[in-house]
Amino acid sequence: MLVAFAFILLILFGILAPVLSWLFQVQPSASAIKTFAPVLIVICGLGFYFGGMAAAYKAPGRRLLHGTLVAPVASLISPIINLLLGKTPFPGLNSVGTVLLAVAFLAASVVAANVGARRGQTLQAHNERVLRLMRRSKMRGEPRQ
Numbered sequence: 690m691l692v693a694f695a696f697i698l699l700i701l702f703g704i705l706a707p708v709l710s711w712l713f714q715v716q717p718s719a720s721a722i723k724t725f726a727p728v729l730i731v732i733c734g735l736g737f738y739f740g741g742m743a744a745a746y747k748a749p750g751r752r753l754l755h756g757t758l759v760a761p762v763a764s765l766i767s768p769i770i771n772l773l774l775g776k777t778p779f780p781g782l783n784s785v786g787t788v789l790l791a792v793a794f795l796a797a798s799v800v801a802a803n804v805g806a807r808r809g810q811t812l813q814a815h816n817e818r819v820l821r822l823m824r825r826s827k828m829r830g831e832p833r834q
Contacts, residue, residue: 726790764795
């Protein structure tokens, strides 16, 4: 899931950056980040939606909890690594605007992961029911419909 998010960011800021800069006539700057922040929040939300869904589907128990915790755990990885390297936990958060943007990303991620976890929990319950019905009909020797 994080790899997919990193890949999307690479495409958006790496491969497509010249095209998007030419198309929107925007040069890389702090104001450009604020302009494209809603798009990035949606992309981040989609990544964590599918991550929460996968975590809830694969979890052995407490599926909703596993799926929802995808976003906070992913958000804690970088500060922990920064602390282990002897740096400050959040080196780029030096203004109120960037802190609010980071909080918006975290909030969107947690909400999307929770919605995805609910969907993953529902999918897993549905698939278990279908497999149970298939096993039951196989044991009875009934033909498949």
